[in-house]
Amino acid sequence: MAYTKRVDGRKIDEMRPMEAKVGVVDRATGSAMFKIGKTIAVAAVYGPRDLYPAHLQNPSRGVLRCNYNMMAFSGSGDRVRPGPSRRSKEISLVTEKALLPSLDLSAYPGGVIDVYVELIQTDAGTRCAGITAAAMALADAGIPMKELVSAVAVGRVGGTIVLDLNKEEEDYEGHATDIATAFTTRSGQVTLLQMDGPVTKEELKKALELAREGCQKIKELQVKAIKEKYGTKNGGEE
């Protein structure tokens, strides 16, 4: 039977309730919180600052360094063992790659921008929530950006392509297809694309288009959150 009624009653192209706030970590250069359903991500940006050891420096532009971490109590089952895992290292890498196309780091040769993403509570879609929060934090930090980045998961649950899977949908009948995506907000290009599970070529295209529409809504919320901190007179991005 096709999956027509979602477990939490949402429409197929409906995302969970979202909240965004910019400026949540006072000590940081920039920071933001993004909540989607029960998933809560906090991102803080430090820098631009000098990068050591010096061999890591790039003489032509600043280096972006991201760190994704789930707090020990934030998982849906057992306690998450603290410290970096293979999973968190890979997510840190793809977070970096997802954000990089939106940034202009040419003003910071030899420097580094550190982005720390912490998950306080998780209910699927954590890397996407982290990227969405990090993009706002980078804007808050005043790092030159060509555009924002918004991220959302799409997937195939019981044969239906749906937007923004929660954990229950991710585990649906033991095998849903989860596709993590991120898009640049102005040019609408893919900067994150990861998938596990089966999908046809046509379904993938449909899923990506659905994700891009979802990301437009996330962008509106990101812009609103940035404007809330800085006032609307001069606006932030757009």
Added chain:
Amino acid sequence: MTSIIKQHLLSTLEKGFRLDGRKTDEYRTVTVEYGISSKSAEGSAKATIGNTQVIAGVKMEVGKPYSDKPNEGTIMVNAELLPLSNPDFESGPPGIESIELSRVIDRAIREGHAIDFKKLCIKEGEQMWTVIIDIYPINDDGNLFDAGALAAMAAIKDAKFPKVEADKVVYGELTNKKLPVEALPMSCTLIKIGNHIIVDPTIDEWNSSDARLTMGILEDGTLCSLQKGGDMPLTIEEVDEMVSIATKKTKELRKVLK
């Protein structure tokens, strides 16, 4: 250095060909050799794509099933970027490159349901087989993702269960029972340099790549895994084009394993 090579690559691609004379959607010669460590490993293979050589070996261990999957066994995939294979690789604990490589190959095998995990269960809740796949590049001339995945799939295909006596594995003595291989997910990697999309990059192409997409594809054309890499974005249309090329290419690749 790299940027000079990249300019050169771009100017030849503009003219419609690659430095080694291949077309943009052409693989180098692909071969697979089975049983390269047949005395020690339960299964092993070497995959060659042009000058890129990767070997993979399977070892099997008996363990306790995970509490949430009491009637299933599992797999582990590990890749080590040997300094022997590339002057840019350094010794030491696994870096992010090798972690990504092993996790992307793991995803293709796991999500492509290459192995029936239920058939790896020995006694529900008590004993299961863990299939451990170790991947080593011997010569890295680019595209370790596809060569690694191909070597891993071939090693799984080659593998037989070891003998078990009194709940202990007797290594070195194999039974005639093959691993329950149910599907052959194939990995295909395309990169984008400038505005050009090419398949199976050599090391120079790999190092000049702006964006990368690795796809796991099953026999019927279903995609089972995706991983985007690189510093530049891709459009939805480019992703779609890459999927079309990869679907065609994996059909050819699959023949090597048959």
